[in-house]
Amino acid sequence: MRILVVGGGGREHALCWALRRENPDADLYCAPGNPGTAALATNLPIAADDLDRIADAADMYGIALTIVGPEVPLARGLADRLRAEGKPVFGPSAAAARIESSKAFSKDVMRAAGVPTAASGTFTDLAQALAFVDRQAEPLVVKASGLAAGKGAVVCETRKEAARVARGMLEGSALGDAGREVVIEAFLEGEELSVLGITDGRDVVLLPASQDHKRLGEGDTGPNTGGMGAYAPVSIATPALLERVSRDVLGPTLEEMERRGARFAGVLYAGLMIGPDGAPSVVEFNCRLGDPETQVVLPLTDGGLTDCFERVATGRPPSPLAMPPARFAVTTVLASRGYPDAPEKGAAITIPDMPAGVIVFHAGTRLDEAGVLRAGGGRVLNVTGVAATFDEARARSGAGAAAIEFDGKIFRNDIGWREAARR
Numbered sequence: 100m101r102i103l104v105v106g107g108g109g110r111e112h113a114l115c116w117a118l119r120r121e122n123p124d125a126d127l128y129c130a131p132g133n134p135g136t137a138a139l140a141t142n143l144p145i146a147a148d149d150l151d152r153i154a155d156a157a158d159m160y161g162i163a164l165t166i167v168g169p170e171v172p173l174a175r176g177l178a179d180r181l182r183a184e185g186k187p188v189f190g191p192s193a194a195a196a197r198i199e200s201s202k203a204f205s206k207d208v209m210r211a212a213g214v215p216t217a218a219s220g221t222f223t224d225l226a227q228a229l230a231f232v233d234r235q236a237e238p239l240v241v242k243a244s245g246l247a248a249g250k251g252a253v254v255c256e257t258r259k260e261a262a263r264v265a266r267g268m269l270e271g272s273a274l275g276d277a278g279r280e281v282v283i284e285a286f287l288e289g290e291e292l293s294v295l296g297i298t299d300g301r302d303v304v305l306l307p308a309s310q311d312h313k314r315l316g317e318g319d320t321g322p323n324t325g326g327m328g329a330y331a332p333v334s335i336a337t338p339a340l341l342e343r344v345s346r347d348v349l350g351p352t353l354e355e356m357e358r359r360g361a362r363f364a365g366v367l368y369a370g371l372m373i374g375p376d377g378a379p380s381v382v383e384f385n386c387r388l389g390d391p392e393t394q395v396v397l398p399l400t401d402g403g404l405t406d407c408f409e410r411v412a413t414g415r416p417p418s419p420l421a422m423p424p425a426r427f428a429v430t431t432v433l434a435s436r437g438y439p440d441a442p443e444k445g446a447a448i449t450i451p452d453m454p455a456g457v458i459v460f461h462a463g464t465r466l467d468e469a470g471v472l473r474a475g476g477g478r479v480l481n482v483t484g485v486a487a488t489f490d491e492a493r494a495r496s497g498a499g500a501a502a503i504e505f506d507g508k509i510f511r512n513d514i515g516w517r518e519a520a521r522r
């Protein structure tokens with residue numbers, strides 16, 4: 100079997116790791132991949148959003164299954180392109196990917212489907228946005244509607260700040276085209292939870308629920324980032340809660356997408372806020388696996404992913420995954436000093452041998468001409484600890500993160516603190 104993974108971050112390294120484990124003899128390719136995926140797959144020097152060259156590569160290498168990691172190529176129509184050429188691809192069409200690439204669209208789908216989410220308004224006109232802000236309670240959240248690589252949502256303590264952020268986005272300077280339309284919504288109290296479902300647009304196979312840590316600093320302080328660490332499973336995600344999420348969130352959303360002629364096949368990622376009363380509300384939908392959630396969720400599976408992806412890619416319902424009981428995973432992100440605004444680049448990285456139960460996933464690394472592994476900026480590595488208890492998984496992740504060395508390494512030592520506090 101010839102499989103192509105599109106993307107080059109920690110998520111795609113984790114995908115290659117899981118696919119290789121299930122398919123020791125497969126020809127595995129990754130475009131563009133990274134030094135981590137190079138140990139598991141053949142890296143192809145093609146940018147993930149270079150649709151023409153990805154389609155050519157799928158031809159040239161006789162790829163039987165393409166799995167698309169990031170949102171940008173999906174939003175640009177990579178899955179449509181491959182499907183039109185008769186090539187099986189796991190990932191939604193551009194029309195379905197709008198559930199992530201347009202927050203305005205996503206809010207509209209939720210409203211029509213009766214899915215619980217924060218009250219909001221959508222604006223392209225600054226005067227109307229400012230008038231709306233004036234009528235809202237504080238705090239509130241201002242979001243660029245378009246794709247902004249995790250930088251598009253700003254939690255604002257005051258109306259004054261919200262007005263300033265909305266102005267920055269709508270006047271075009273802050274986030275370019277992504278911010279020419281904004282969603283302004285009520286702040287939701289509670290605890291965040293990521294629920295990822297593999298779906299053909301009707302049936303859903305849930306992956307274990309996970310929790311990301313968006314803020315840069317320990318104790319959830321500082322600016323939002325792409326995510327500083329994650330763990331899975333999460334004890335608040337009881338079977339009853341997941342049942343409720345399937346019934347009240349995923350099911351109605353998929354039905355509404357199909358009704359709009361944009362049936363969603365791929366991973367539907369519901370970013371939820373679980374309120375103090377235990378009720379889930381949707382903070383955002385993503386159209387793909389999360390990063391760093393993938394780096395904890397895939398190590399919890401024991402097989403069945405390739406089949407499941409392949410079935411959905413060929414228009415069939417997803418099949419169940421093998422999920423051993425009593426396995427926990429925690430991942431710690433190592434980033435470069437200056438992240439997320441201006442990360443330093445180029446530091447040489449030393450990764451010592453890791454004990455069993457620790458997996459190092461590469462995110463932003465590169466090999467220089469001399470073969471030295473260097474930080475490429477931003478999120479550099481993920482250290483995933485896997486164990487039979489949460490505490491042990493957490494200890495393994497933390498110890499691995501501490502043992503890796505590079506100048507300017509930053510990481511949070513408190514990943515999973517909410518779960519630890521519950522124990």
Ligand code: AMP
Nearest residue numbers: 217240252284285286287313370382383
């Ligand atoms: P988004 O890009 O919509 O996922 O937002 C990024 C992050 O901002 C979320 O993961 C939350 O931490 C935070 N956030 C977004 N919307 C809200 C909201 N309505 N209430 C509270 N926090 C939010």
